[in-house]
Amino acid sequence: MNITLAWLKKYLRTKSTTEQIAEKLTSIGLEVESISSAKSNLSNFKVCKIIKAIKHPEADKLKICDVNIGDGKITKVVCGASNARNGLITVYASPGTVIPKNGMKLSVAKIRGVESFGMLCSESELNLTEESDGIIELKNKQNVGDNFFKENLDPMIDISITPNRSDCLGVRGIARDLAACGEGTFVEEKLEKIKLIQRK
CATH class of the missing domain: 3.30.56.10 (Phenylalanyl-tRNA Synthetase; Chain B, domain 1)
Structure with missing residues (x-):
């Protein structure tokens, strides 16, 4: 913990x-x-907004998400969370980020034929809880592009x-x-x- x-x-x-x-x-x-x-790793976790989430054509349990991470561009992320949906404010980790729970370093990956640039995170993956059901759901008052961990100092x-x-x-x-x-x-x-x- x-x-x-x-x-x-x-x-x-x-x-x-x-x-x-x-x-x-x-x-x-x-x-x-x-x-x-x-400090260095936690600053990579950003508040983001899923603009569009559609079913992956090659995998029933995956979704292809167009994500706004606050840089003026749309980032494509393949996500397996059932609660990934249009308009959801959640947490994004960019390629190169180390996931706290398992120490995995993210990279750009092709998942069932679709390139995924980073990851949408659950509380469990960030060691905020032992287990979690789906990715983090934040309130709409959170500003897209802000650091999720404001306590990163x-x-x-x-x-x-x-x-x-x-x-x-x-x-x-x-x-x-x-x-x-x-x-x-x-x-x-x-x-x-x-x-x-x-x-x-």
């Missing part, structure tokens, strides 16, 4: 440094395996999560544990109110 201090602070009110947080995590049984600079904290601590497979669970041991105050997530429409 990889987190940054800036991301953690969305759920934990604290003045502690990255090193202090890492020390506290280890002391409560969440072993920190490493602290590393992620922060070092990356790599935490080893044991099978009995599934409650800490997300950053909110880690923040809750730190708050429970006195390392700051947990910030409750504000849920949007849903307006119910009564049918006549």
Whole structure:
């Protein structure tokens, strides 16, 4: 599980440094395996918009996506996610980017006869969650072309999560544990109110 201090602070009110947080995590049984600079690679993950997604003519489970990555051009990406669709705001990784989950370096690839320039990413592939269903879905207020990881100046904290601590497979669970041991105050997530429409 990889987190940054800036991301953690969305759920934990604290003045502690990255090193202090890492020390506290280890002391409560969440072993920190490493602290590393992620600036160079994380800047390659951009907010993008799928302009058009059509079924791949040679593969039932693949789609050919025309993607706006904010450079004034349309980038073609072959994607296997079922939720890839017209108008979706998601995350794009360019050729040369290293995917955090598996260490794979992206390159321009021909997939079933169609060239794909990069990749549309899921939360799991970016080590934001253990598993994810489909590519990331962002709100429309995100600006196309922006860095997805706005915290990319922060070092990356790599935490080893044991099978009995599934409650800490997300950053909110880690923040809750730190708050429970006195390392700051947990910030409750504000849920949007849903307006119910009564049918006549």
